[in-house]
Amino acid sequence: MVYNNFVLRLLFSTIFIFVYLILFFTNFNYVFYLIFLIYIFIFLEIFFYFKEYKLLVFIYILLSFLFFFKLNFNEEIILHFNLFILIVISFDTFCYIIGKNFGQKKLIRISPNKTYEGLFGGIIITLFISLLFSYLFTIVINYKLLIFIFMIILTAFIGDLIESFFKRKSNIKNSSEFIPGHGGVFDRFDSFVFSIIFYSVFKDILL
Numbered sequence: 325m326v327y328n329n330f331v332l333r334l335l336f337s338t339i340f341i342f343v344y345l346i347l348f349f350t351n352f353n354y355v356f357y358l359i360f361l362i363y364i365f366i367f368l369e370i371f372f373y374f375k376e377y378k379l380l381v382f383i384y385i386l387l388s389f390l391f392f393f394k395l396n397f398n399e400e401i402i403l404h405f406n407l408f409i410l411i412v413i414s415f416d417t418f419c420y421i422i423g424k425n426f427g428q429k430k431l432i433r434i435s436p437n438k439t440y441e442g443l444f445g446g447i448i449i450t451l452f453i454s455l456l457f458s459y460l461f462t463i464v465i466n467y468k469l470l471i472f473i474f475m476i477i478l479t480a481f482i483g484d485l486i487e488s489f490f491k492r493k494s495n496i497k498n499s500s501e502f503i504p505g506h507g508g509v510f511d512r513f514d515s516f517v518f519s520i521i522f523y524s525v526f527k528d529i530l531l
Contacts, residue, residue, distance in 0.1 A: 336512065337413065337417060341413070343358065344358065344409070348402075348406075352397060352400070352402055353397045353398065355397065355405075356395075356397045359392060362509060362513055362516075363385065363388075363389050363392070365500075365509040366385055366499075366509050366510045366513065366517070367382070367385060368500075369499045369500040369508055369509055369510050370382055370385065370510070372500065373494070373496055373499060373500050373508075374490060374491075374494045374496070374499075375494040375495070375496075376490075376493040376494045376495075377490060377493055377494070380490075381490050384486070384490075384517075385517065387521070388517045388518065388520055388521055391520055391521045391524040391525070392520050392524065394524060395524055401527075401531070403461050403463060404463070404527060404531045405523075406457075407454065407457055407458065407463065408476060408519070408520075408523050408527075409516075410453065410454060410457055411450055411454050411473060411476045411477060411480070411519075412476065412480050412515050412516050412519055414446075414449065414450040414453045414454070415446050415447070415450040415476075415477050415480050415481070415515065416446075416480065416484070416515050417446075418445060418446040418449040418450060419438070419442045419443060419445070419446030420442065420446075422441055422442045422445030422446060422449075423437065423438060423439045423441060423442020423443075423445070423446075424442075426441045426442075426445070427439030427440075427441045427442045428441060429441065431443055432485070434485060434488050434489050434492060435484065435485055435488040438484075443481070446477075447477055450473075450477055451473060451474075451477075454473045455473075463531075468529075468530045468531070469530070469531070471530055472526070472527075472530040472531060475522055475526070475530075476519050476522065476523065479515075479518050479519035479521070479522040480515035480516070480518070480519045481515070482518055483514050483515045483516070483517050483518025483519055484514050484515050486514070486517075486518060487499070487510055487511065487514030487517070488514075498511055499511045
């Protein structure tokens with residue numbers, strides 16, 4: 325079961341990255357519509373699947389969307405947005421992989437599958453990948469960049485916990501069955517939903 329779930333996660337992540345790269349190389353503005361579509365699916369999941377705190381969840385997603393919407397993709401620094409996406413995906417992926425394979429000590433009751441080993445492993449690997457990306461694409465590596473990376477990691481983690489909280493309150497395991505066997509769209513993009521708020525506010529200050 326764990327193996328099948330991992331394969332499904334890997335397959336979905338690969339497809340998403342593939343689509344993202346196609347849109348990115350075709351026209352970076354198209355990335356906006358891809359993420360806009362993700363928000364639409366999340367709103368649908370909330371409407372059909374969430375039972376408790378539905379209005380609060382709607383407000384939370386709407387707030388996230390408004391911060392995303394204010395980004396100017398015509399002038400957005402492409403490398404910085406790609407770094408942001410890389411941090412979120414890497415942290416989510418490696419927390420899961422390390423947690424499933426080496427996790428022993430449970431981290432928090434609201435999300436019982438999370439472990440200290442997964443969290444710290446995800447942080448270390450994400451930091452390494454982010455700095456390597458920055459070095460290869462000549463993004464200035466300084467204390468501001470380190471603050472940016474750690475804050476995206478932190479807000480991604482908080483976003484995951486927020487989504488877990490809302491699911492527990494609605495007594496559902498997955499945010500929907502829109503992605504069969506994979507947890508739903510909100511499940512897969514919960515880290516993005518919260519961390520995009522921080523990115524939108526602080527990208528011009530830290531990058």
